[in-house]
Each structure stands twice: as structure tokens, then as C-alpha cells.
Amino acid sequence: DIQMTQSPSTLSASVGDRVTITCRASQSISNWLAWYQQKPGKAPELLIHKASSLESGVPSRFSGSGSGTDFTLTISSLQPDDFATYYCQQYNSYHLTFGGGTKVEIK
Amino acid sequence: EVQLVESGGGLVQPGGSLRISCAASGFTFSSYEMNWVRQAPGKGLEWVSYISSSGSRIYYTDSVKGRFTISRDNAKNSLYLQMNSLRVEDTAVYYCARTYSGSFPPDYWGQGTLVTVSS
Numbered sequence: 429d430i431q432m433t434q435s436p437s438t439l440s441a442s443v444g445d446r447v448t449i450t451c452r453a454s455q456s457i458s459n460w461l462a463w464y465q466q467k468p469g470k471a472p473e474l475l476i477h478k479a480s481s482l483e484s485g486v487p488s489r490f491s492g493s494g495s496g497t498d499f500t501l502t503i504s505s506l507q508p509d510d511f512a513t514y515y516c517q518q519y520n521s522y523h524l525t526f527g528g529g530t531k532v533e534i535k
Numbered sequence: 536e537v538q539l540v541e542s543g544g545g546l547v548q549p550g551g552s553l554r555i556s557c558a559a560s561g562f563t564f565s566s567y568e569m570n571w572v573r574q575a576p577g578k579g580l581e582w583v584s585y586i587s588s589s590g591s592r593i594y595y596t597d598s599v600k601g602r603f604t605i606s607r608d609n610a611k612n613s614l615y616l617q618m619n620s621l622r623v624e625d626t627a628v629y630y631c632a633r634t635y636s637g638s639f640p641p642d643y644w645g646q647g648t649l650v651t652v653s654s
Contacts, residue, residue: 460640462640466580471630471645471646472630472644473644474641474642477640477642515579515580519634519637519639519640522594522637523582523596524570524582524585526580526581527579528579
């Protein structure tokens with residue numbers, strides 16, 4: 429199976445900060461990469477698919493980039509509602525795999 | 536409104552069995568592929584199983600092969616996961632999640648159902 433490595437595992441930031449999360453695949457996945465946001469006790473919510481396509485209703489401060497094996501999720505100006513855990517996921521294979529998650533905490 | 540509602544979770548002893556369900560509404564269930572994804576307490580997300588829209592293609596993660604069976608009933612807009620020979624490490628919240636096709640990731644997820652395997 430394709431392994432997804434996400435970093436950092438925890439990130440402390442303040443409202444208004446620019447935040448970047450990275451995700452690396454163990455083999456090329458083209459741009460079959462999604463990003464999810466999960467809040468405690470809730471199901472994950474899809475933010476971005478195909479590495480950089482923003483889902484409808486997702487604020488434009490979220491953006492994704494990358495292809496092949498290296499990807500990034502950027503939040504241009506962190507808002508109070510953005511404190512959550514973020515996961516990358518590859519769907520190049522039907523055997524989906526997720527990164528370990530990045531918890532964005534209040535500094 | 537798209538809704539996925541899981542049910543059937545609970546406490547079961549190691550070696551026991553449980554069937555969890557996912558009731559779909561608000562979309563054409565028979566046109567969508569479905570997945571089960573689980574999350575152990577305080578841990579990350581782990582894909583468990585996939586079933587195609589017709590049910591003709593099925594995949595499992597290695598740790599559940601031979602113990603879990605995914606199925607669907609398109610007439611009842613329902614997805615199932617039969618879990619046998621349960622282990623303590625199967626303890627998790629189980630989510631069902633829909634996928635339009637292999638070109639898209641799971642977009643809508645249910646709220647999850649907790650399966651606890653403990654003596």
C-alpha cells in the first residue's frame with residue numbers, strides 16, 4: 429500500500445498566521461490527493477481534492493498544491509474555526525491511505 | 536440533503552461478531568461507491584473496505600481480510616459491514632463514506648458508530 433507521511437504532527441499558531449502542512453507519498457500518486465479537516469467528535473470534512481481543487485463552500489484561505497509525491501495544504505490567514513486536525517489522503521489506489529494527521533493548536 | 540447514518544455499534548467480546556449498517560438518503564445511492572473508514576480512540580483515520588456501486592468489486596485492508604465482509608443493498612439504500620472474530624484492536628469509530636468514482640475521494644461521511652471490543 430502507498431504510505432502517506434504528514435508533517436508536522438502538531439502545529440501551534442495564532443489567529444492570522446499563515447500555516448503550511450506537508451504530505452509526502454511513498455510513490456507517485458499524480459494529483460490524486462485530498463485534504464480533510466476533522467474537529468473533535470465529528471466526521472472528517474473534505475476540503476480539497478485533486479491536490480488543489482477547493483470543495484464548494486470551503487473558504488478561499490485554504491489552498492493545496494503539489495503533484496507526484498509532495499503536497500502542501502496552506503491556510504493563508506488562520507481563523508478561530510480552523511483549529512482542528514488535518515489529514516491528507518491518497519486515492520490513486522482503491523486502498524485509500526491517510527497521513528497521520530496534523531493537529532493545529534492555538535498558540 | 537445528503538445523509539449517511541451509521542448504526543449497530545456497541546460493546547462486544549473478543550472473538551465475537553457485530554454487523555454495522557449505514558443508511559443513505561438525499562442522493563442516488565446506487566450510483567455511488569462506498570467505503571468504511573475507522574478511527575481508533577485518539578488515533579488517525581484508517582481505511583477498512585470499499586465496495587463498488589453495483590457490489591461487484593470489493594477490497595479490504597489486510598488486517599480485516601477474512602474477518603470482515605462489506606455488502607450493500609441498493610434497493611434499501613443501505614451499506615453493511617459484517618465483522619467476525621473481532622479483536623481488541625478493532626475498537627474504533629466506524630464511518631461510512633461515499634465516493635462518486637475512483638476519480639474522486641470520499642466526499643460525504645456519516646457521523647460514525649462506535650465499536651468497542653473488550654472483555
